[in-house]
Amino acid sequence: EIVMTQSPATLSVSPGERATLSCRASQSVNYFLAWYQQIPGQAPRLLIYGASTRATGIPARFSGSRSGTEFTLTISSLQSEDFAVYYCQQYSDWPYTFGQGTKVEI
Amino acid sequence: QAQLVQSGAEVKKPGASVKVSCKAFGYIFVGYFLHWVRQAPGQRLEWMGWVNPNTGSTNFVQKFQDRVTMTTDTSIDTAYLELSRLRSDDTAIYYCARDRETGIRGEVDVWGEGTTVTVSS
Numbered sequence: 001e002i003v004m005t006q007s008p009a010t011l012s013v014s015p016g017e018r019a020t021l022s023c024r025a026s027q028s029v030n031y032f033l034a035w036y037q038q039i040p041g042q043a044p045r046l047l048i049y050g051a052s053t054r055a056t057g058i059p060a061r062f063s064g065s066r067s068g069t070e071f072t073l074t075i076s077s078l079q080s081e082d083f084a085v086y087y088c089q090q091y092s093d094w095p096y097t098f099g100q101g102t103k104v105e106i
Numbered sequence: 107q108a109q110l111v112q113s114g115a116e117v118k119k120p121g122a123s124v125k126v127s128c129k130a131f132g133y134i135f136v137g138y139f140l141h142w143v144r145q146a147p148g149q150r151l152e153w154m155g156w157v158n159p160n161t162g163s164t165n166f167v168q169k170f171q172d173r174v175t176m177t178t179d180t181s182i183d184t185a186y187l188e189l190s191r192l193r194s195d196d197t198a199i200y201y202c203a204r205d206r207e208t209g210i211r212g213e214v215d216v217w218g219e220g221t222t223v224t225v226s227s
Contacts, residue, residue: 032212034213043201043219044151044203044217045217046213046214046215049206049215050213055206055215056215087150087151089151089212094165094167095167095168096153096212098150098151098152099150101150
């Protein structure tokens, strides 16, 4: 099973600032990496798939990138509605697996 | 607009079974794989498996193999997850989620609201 490790566990930022979230895969997942946002009490929402493609309706301030087995989600200018938990997920190999999440807080 | 609506919260005793439903609206039900994902309190999201509503084929994560059943009823655009021999560590929110494109991809872009299953004696 591929293990996904996210860092940091918690990221404290102010509105308008840039946030950078990291995700590392224990082995190659190629570009089969997605990012989700989860607001407490809600289901996850797909933000990014294919490591860098924004899902339908996702604002341009969200971007994803890949370097080998390291993946990054960048939120260029945090809005109040962006404070949430973010998960990465690989779908290269079965079973699909998630990281443990990064909480973005004020 | 595509939407998944799940059944309500359940409370079960250890050893019992639970069946969660997931009804699809706004898209062609048989055209997209459906996945089941759960989230135990304070834990990361955990994939359980998928079902192809068109053929009924399934694939489960090994840890659930002998306890899980995933079915669909295409006449009412509804998928079901049944988990048997419940334990306290099955207490979680269970989500159904639809694949983003036709075929199996693993990018899920439509989620149900979640069904809370509590296992307690």
